[in-house]
Amino acid sequence: MTKNYFNGAKLVLTMLSIVFLNACKVDTLEQLGTLGQKVSLVQVTSGQLLLKTDNIVVDKPNFLVRRAFGLALSGLEENSGFSADVQLDFNDVPLGYDKLNSAECFLSASASSKDPVTTVNVPAGMPQGAFYINITKAAIDAHGGRPVAVKVVLLKTSKYTINTTAQSAYVLMNTSEFGTIKTNITDTYFKNAIFARQPGTTDRFVNLADWTANDALKKSRPTGAGYDQNVGYLGIERWSSGDSPIINGKIYQTFTLPAGNYTIDVDMKKVAADRDSYFIVNEGTAIPDANGISGALVQKGITNDYNNKILTVDFKLTASKQVSIGFLINIDQGTQKIIQASGIKMYKIENLFE
Structure with a gap:
């Protein structure tokens, strides 16, 4: 009897222990799941987000x-929904970066919103939520090509723990890469941009390789004209009265450019101009005579002011066009007149906001 009583009591204790242990096991897992759920800033690398x-x-x-930035919830349990307070710290930026201000950037809740926010909501069942940093064109223009920065900080959440190792991030931007972008496209369109001589020639004055020249220019010298061996680049001159005058001499190249904004820089060397000499961009397969330059897309007079200076022209094409670009030269009224240039560069000018 005593033995049966003892065995029965032992069985009851064993069953109670199992129930107790199972209860403890469930409570512990739930607690671990809650403790393991942490909110982090994502879409960053080593605490930084470099905008490109x-x-x-x-x-x-x-x-x-x-x-976009992201808020991500880690852990074993499904997200039951939470909100997070975020802010921009305008004072804590890396050394060498300009500070952005509240008029230059803000956070928004969606990719289409212009309304600043300080709270981000992550709905139940979603492991991540997005918000956005916005930087104005005015900020890009105001900082003149310098690097700028701002710090995004996750302040608190309505539930869950913040992952302190992913609580903030610097947003970095090199403004020189945004706004107006200047791309050198010289070699895409121009041949012989350094004004080298025509292959196989040996005389001092010869034609340029790859450039089109009319007879008024080429026949101004017995051996051709455009290249001057004494300088090693474009050199056109009438030095004495015995030299042939040049009237509407032309040297240019023709190609098709897509719509866009362009800048051309010509590295002028010795310039002792006579009259009506121009650098011209013209629609079509040639450049005009002096009496027709008003119809050119752009023309700039080559004067003594450009002696050893850069001559720059800017132009815009609203559609793809065939253009001719080059020099119109008139030297017939004086002597010891000369026009030299050592190279040409062309740039495509693009703006992200156009």
Whole structure:
């Protein structure tokens, strides 16, 4: 009897222990799941987010560049929904970076919103939520090509723990890469941009390789004209009265350019101009005479002011066009007149907001 009683009591204690242990096991797992759920800033690398032209969205109508941030919840349990307070710290930026201000950047809750926010909501069942940093075109223009920065900080959440190792991130931008972008496209279109001589020639004055020249220019010298061996680049002159005058001499290249904005820089050397000499961009397969330059896309007079200076012209094409670009030269009224240039460069000018 005593033995049966003892065995029965032992069985009851064993069953109670199992129930107790199972209860403890469930409570512990739930607690671990809650404790393991942490909120982190994501879409960053080593605490930084470097904005580049290929990882941002350009909002042209509103003159903004925009980049997504994420809030991610880790842990074993499904997200039951939470909110997080975020802010921009304008004072803590890396050394060497300009500080952005509240008029130059803000956080928004969506990719289409212009309304600043300080709270981000992550709905139940979603492991991540997005918000966006927005930087204005005015900020890009104001900082004149210098690097700028701002710090994004996750302040607190309505529930869950903040991952302190992923609580903040510096947003970095080199403004020289945004706004107006100047790309050297010389070699895409121009041949012999350094004004080298025509191959196989040995005389001092010869034609340039790859450039089109009319007879008024080429026949101004018995052996051709455009290249001057004494300087090693473009050199056209009438030095004495015995030299042939040059009237509407032309040297140019023709190609098709897509729509866009362009800048051309000509590295002028010795310039002792006579009259009506121009650098011209013209639509079509040739450049005009002096009496027709008003119809050119752009023309700039080559004067003594450009002696050893850069001559620059800017032009815009609203559609793809065939253009001829080069020099119109007139030297017939004086002697010891000369026009030299050592190279030409062409740039495509692009703006993210156009």
